[in-house]
Amino acid sequence: MDMRIKEAVELFQEVLFYGTExxxxxxxxxxxxxxxxxxMQSLKLIDKEGQITSARLAVLQGVHKSAVSNRTKxxxxxxxxxxxxxxxxREKLLELTDAGKSVLEESDKLLAEYLEKLMSERVDxxxxxxxxKIFRKLSAIMKTDGV
Amino acid sequence: MDMRIKEAVELFQEVLFYGTExxxxxxxxxxxxxxxxxxMQSLKLIDKEGQITSARLAVLQGVHKSAVSNRTKxxxxxxxxxxxxxxxxREKLLELTDAGKSVLEESDKLLAEYLEKLMSERVDxxxxxxxxKIFRKLSAIMKTDGV
DNA sequence: AATGATAGTTGAGGGGGTAAACCATTTATG
DNA sequence: CATAAATGGTTTACCCCCTCAACTATCATT
Numbered sequence: 001m002d003m004r005i006k007e008a009v010e011l012f013q014e015v016l017f018y019g020t021e022x023x024x025x026x027x028x029x030x031x032x033x034x035x036x037x038x039x040m041q042s043l044k045l046i047d048k049e050g051q052i053t054s055a056r057l058a059v060l061q062g063v064h065k066s067a068v069s070n071r072t073k074x075x076x077x078x079x080x081x082x083x084x085x086x087x088x089x090r091e092k093l094l095e096l097t098d099a100g101k102s103v104l105e106e107s108d109k110l111l112a113e114y115l116e117k118l119m120s121e122r123v124d125x126x127x128x129x130x131x132x133k134i135f136r137k138l139s140a141i142m143k144t145d146g147v
Numbered sequence: 148m149d150m151r152i153k154e155a156v157e158l159f160q161e162v163l164f165y166g167t168e169x170x171x172x173x174x175x176x177x178x179x180x181x182x183x184x185x186x187m188q189s190l191k192l193i194d195k196e197g198q199i200t201s202a203r204l205a206v207l208q209g210v211h212k213s214a215v216s217n218r219t220k221x222x223x224x225x226x227x228x229x230x231x232x233x234x235x236x237r238e239k240l241l242e243l244t245d246a247g248k249s250v251l252e253e254s255d256k257l258l259a260e261y262l263e264k265l266m267s268e269r270v271d272x273x274x275x276x277x278x279x280k281i282f283r284k285l286s287a288i289m290k291t292d293g294v
Numbered sequence: 295a296a297t298g299a300t301a302g303t304t305g306a307g308g309g310g311g312t313a314a315a316c317c318a319t320t321t322a323t324g
Numbered sequence: 325c326a327t328a329a330a331t332g333g334t335t336t337a338c339c340c341c342c343t344c345a346a347c348t349a350t351c352a353t354t
């Protein structure tokens with residue numbers, strides 16, 4: 001039992017904390033070089049909600065509103081998102097532009113190809129099921145507490 | 148099959164790309180606030196190898212040598228590592244100081260407690276086995292290609 | 295000795311983040 | 325109704341991370 005925890009600690013650090021970072025950095029597709037992971041995540045979240053406020057985006061990404069404000073400015077410059085004014089003139093709703101939508105689609109497509117290739121090469125069918133199961137669980141856990 | 152890939156893409160992004168970051172940021176232990184994840188990873192790698200060169204550390208972390216040089220300077224200032232001169236006077240071997248070792252130990256202990264609590268609460272025994280199995284596989288995949 | 299390769303450092307430029315101060319606007323309350 | 329309090333965002337200062345290219349120092353080769 002103790003050994004298992006020890007192994008789990010090593011694996012969690014290796015895979016989650018450091019491995020992913022290394023992998024992201026090594027992605028050499030121009031799309032992933034032009035837009036940061038956090039920017040891509042913003043697009044994804046905005047897309048999911050259709051329209052979203054800065055404040056909510058900050059909660060979903062788990063960062064301060066100033067971080068979102070900063071990122072939003074960059075996405076606006078790149079013309080991937082646009083702002084819609086609401087009745088409450090303090091708040092601004094963010095939504096994707098057509099360019100933003102196609103960047104997001106393209107990114108998902110690339111990632112899908114990547115994973116599909118990887119899985120077919122190195123992971124058998126039964127393992128894929130287990131992958132999904134474990135990742136569903138992780139996703140659920142990460143959403144409630146932090147891990 | 149197509150649906151599974153689609154779900155896998157979502158889950159990978161949610162868990163690996165964004166979830167982990169969010170979790171790391173939410174860790175409120177002073178240890179994790181004082182030292183960045185990359186700094187902790189450096190300590191872990193230096194510990195594993197006993198003594199290590201800048202160049203090798205860069206390869207293991209998957210970053211440019213300048214990034215390592217920069218980080219090394221900070222770890223030296225915090226007195227977590229020290230430099231040993233070799234015959235080849237161009238290269239410097241890094242090794243942990245006693246302070247560095249105890250920081251690393253403390254960090255591993257905290258993480259172990261964290262995971263243990265988490266697992267016992269939300270994950271049953273059989274799932275833990277699956278977790279380990281999947282993460283071993285992921286770790287292996289990440290080490291060879293990037294994901 | 296001269297050329298070339300190797301180990302690290304430095305500096306510019308851009309990504310990420312926090313925290314606190316600061317507008318603007320809306321809501322609540324005396 | 326007017327003033328105080330709360331809310332949504334922006335800005336600024338400061339820190340960490342990274343890459344890329346230029347540069348120093350040292351070792352190895354020819």
